[in-house]
Amino acid sequence: MADLGILSSLGAGSNGVLSYDVIDKLKKADEDMMVKPLEDKLDLLKKKESALSQFITxxxxxxxxxxxxxxxxxFAKVNTTVNGSSVSVTANDGVEPQSFDINVSQLAQNDVYQSKGYASTDSLINGSGTSQDITIGTGGTQTTISIPAGATLQDLKDAINNANAGVTASIIDTGIGDDPYKLVLKANETGKDNYIEFNYSGIDDLGLNATNYTSATYSSDTDLVNNSGSDQTFNIDVNGTTYSMNVADGTTVSDFINALNSGDLKDSEGNSLKVNASYNSDTGAINFGLQAIGDISITDTGLTTNFNDNTDFTNSNRLQTAQDSVFTYNGVQVERSSNTVDDLITGVTINLESEGDSTVDITSNVxxxxxxxxxxxxxxxxxxxxxxxxxxxxxxxxxxxxxxxxxxxxxxxxxxxxxxxxxxxxxxxxxxxxxxxxxxxxxxxxxxxxxxxxxxxxxxxxxxxxxxxxxxxxxxxxxxxxxxxxxxxxxxxxxxxxxDKSNLNLLDQEIKGEEDRYHDRIDAMNKYLETKYNIMAKQFAAYDEMINKLNVQSQTLQQTIEQAIAAKK
Missing domain, CATH: 1.20.120 (Four Helix Bundle (Hemerythrin (Met), subunit A))
Structure with a gap:
């Protein structure tokens, strides 16, 4: 019960009849009848809420x-198993289960060239005194780059990489000799069509073009390169640009060489092709080199030079030749420009790793x-x-x-x-x-x-x-x-x-709402009983005080009577 302060002597006047014990018993009876059923219902709701939460979980x-x-x-997931080391394979979910054989006979390669050696990365590569244009690219697409006068090997490397022309340039310190630094060019993509094309005739010779073009042999440099009876045309095609010069009937070897070295070979815009030609008296052949690599062809029909049949086109500075991958798929020969093949089987990527045979099984992930x-x-x-x-x-x-x-x-x-x-x-x-x-x-x-x-x-x-x-x-x-x-x-x-709006989630909300309502009812009932019995305690205290006064008066009267009786004896 609440503290009633001055009512702490309750029951003294009534000899314990109107006491706190009586009030507590009366209150307990009311709580059992009015509060306990609500608490039992609340307890049941809490059990339901807990059980419902567990079931939803x-x-x-x-x-x-x-x-x-x-x-x-x-059900769409698949497992991929490869027996062999020539390929690795990934298959997307949903790919139809299947098996196939792969025989790799050739891997795709990048085109790679190396230059001659240089003393340092600061070695001069444009000593012409003026800015020069060069062209570089792969697969028939070339980019023009301007190389300023006084540019170094490092400058050239940076210019090529900044051009995003499909070629990556790097400088390697070989540690060999007095000129250990070499420029290396690598095509970014593999495949035979992605060969490097590089025309650098405007700058110093980088030594990339190890091919020496050689003509048929002559007895002397006074022999005729054109004895056809009419003028002929000599063409050199460098990466899609044709350089031509007229060769008159009766032109000698010496005249022909002078014309080449004088820049008579010109393109359609009048630009000359730099050619350093000479006559080798020991072999009797005309020799020259080009400051270009890539798709180069010579047309000397009608002339006696016959460069195409007398030239060894092997380039020792071509470290790796662009080539396609070649393999068989279930016995059928296939070629691709890359070692990653994702267009042969829908949803399947085949990575060619090495030459050899492999068997691939794609199975359902049962x-x-x-x-x-x-x-x-x-x-x-x-x-x-x-x-x-x-x-x-x-x-x-x-x-x-x-x-x-x-x-x-x-x-x-x-x-x-x-x-x-x-x-x-x-x-x-x-x-x-x-x-x-x-x-x-x-x-x-x-x-x-x-x-x-x-x-x-x-x-x-x-x-x-x-x-x-x-x-x-x-x-x-x-x-x-x-x-x-x-x-x-x-x-x-x-x-x-x-x-979120499922039947059980709505039921859970309903139970929680009902719990709140029962909490409110229990609180209200407890407050009601507290007030009721506080009032009752005060009433008991008032009655107890009245009874106490009556008891005192009764005792006084009794004493008076007893004294009167005693006085008469």
Missing amino acids: IGSTVKTDILDLADGTL DDMTKAIQKFVADYNQMISNLQSLTAYDKDTGNVGLFQGDSDFTMLENRFSNDIFGVVMSNQTTATDLNGNQYTTTSVFTAADVGFSMDKTGMISFDADKFKEAYNKDPDLTNRLFGDMFTRLKTDFDTNITG
């Missing part, structure tokens, strides 16, 4: 299992599917067991589940089992009659055909071997069955358990 776990199976992603289904079954059975406890009624013991008779719960088990076992797929197959004639027959395909069953207690089981047999026989039909089955389950779970 279990249902959420099952919902996660359902999502893994409903969208078909798990084991992962089986594990996911087994997890669903275990979680589902735990949920159903919990559901049955919440809705149970034992007539012998009288035990009743917290949600026995609640339609939000009682209909769930039948609904979910119907989602699983109520799906029926139509399956057309070919059969043979007794006469050997084939005909088409239609059969049904259900959860039982993929290994599901349910016992009389409502628990489901799963036969993994039966599932694998059905999946391997007809993966598409199995996928469609699971898709329909678990999509229906997903919808019912969202509607009844896991959705």
Whole structure:
């Protein structure tokens, strides 16, 4: 009870009749009759809320299992196995299971060149005194770069890399001799069409062009290079740009060399091709080099020079020649510009690693599917067991589940089992009659055909071997069955358990609201009883004081009477 202060002597006047003990007993009787039923109801609501929360949590776990199976992603997963080291293979989900053989006979390569040696990275490469244009690129696409007067080897490297022309330049310190620094050019892409094209005739010779062009032999430099009886044209085509000069009838070897060195070879815009030609008296041949690499051809038809048949086109400074990859796919020869092949089989990327044979197997990830289904079954059975406890009624013991008779719960088990076992797929197959004639027959395909069953207690089981047999026989039909089955389950779970507006979430909100209302009622009732018995205590105190006064008066009167009687004796 509340502290009543001055009422601490309650019961003194009434000899304990009007005491706190009497008030407490009266209050306890009122609490048992008016508060205890509310508290019992609140306790029941809290038990329901806890049980409901636990059930929703279990249902959420099952919902996660359902999502893994409903969208078909798990069924689309594949495993890739490679027997051999010539390739590595990745396959996207959904790729049709298959096997194939790959025999790699040639890997794709980048084009790579090295320059002659230089004393340092600051060695001069443009000593012309003026800015010079050079062109560089791959696969027929070239970029023009301006190289300023006084540019160094380092400047050239940086200019090439900044041009983003499909070629990467680097400088390597070989550590060999007095000129250890070399410029290395590497095409960014592999493939025979991605060869490097570089015309640097405007700057100093980098030594990239190790090819020395050699003519037919002559007895002396007075021999004729044109004895055809008419003027002829001499052409050198450098990476798509043609340089031409007229060679008159009767032109000698000496005249021809002088014309080359004088810049008579010009393109359509009048630009000269730098050629350093000479006559080798020991061999009798005309020799010259070009400050260019790439797609270079000479046309000397009508002349006696015949450069094409007498020149060794091997370039010792070409460290690696651009080439395509070559391989067979199931015996069919295939060529690609890259070692990464992603356009041969849809969804499959084949990385060529080395020459040799490999066998590739792409298979369905049945084991992962089986594990996911087994997890669903275990979680589902735990949920159903919990559901049955919440809705149970034992007539012998009288035990009743917290949600026995609640339609939000009682209909769930039948609904979910119907989602699983109520799906029926139509399956057309070919059969043979007794006469050997084939005909088409239609059969049904259900959860039982993929290994599901349910016992009389409502628990489901799963036969993994039966599932694998059905999946391997007809993966598409199995996928469609699971898709329909678990999509229906997903919808019912969202509607009844896991959705924000699901029946059980709304029920949970309703229970919490009712709890709040019972808390308010209990608080109000306790305040009412507190006030009631505070008033009663004050009333008892007033009565007790009156009784005490009467007792005092009675005692005084009694003493007076006794004194009067004593006086008469």
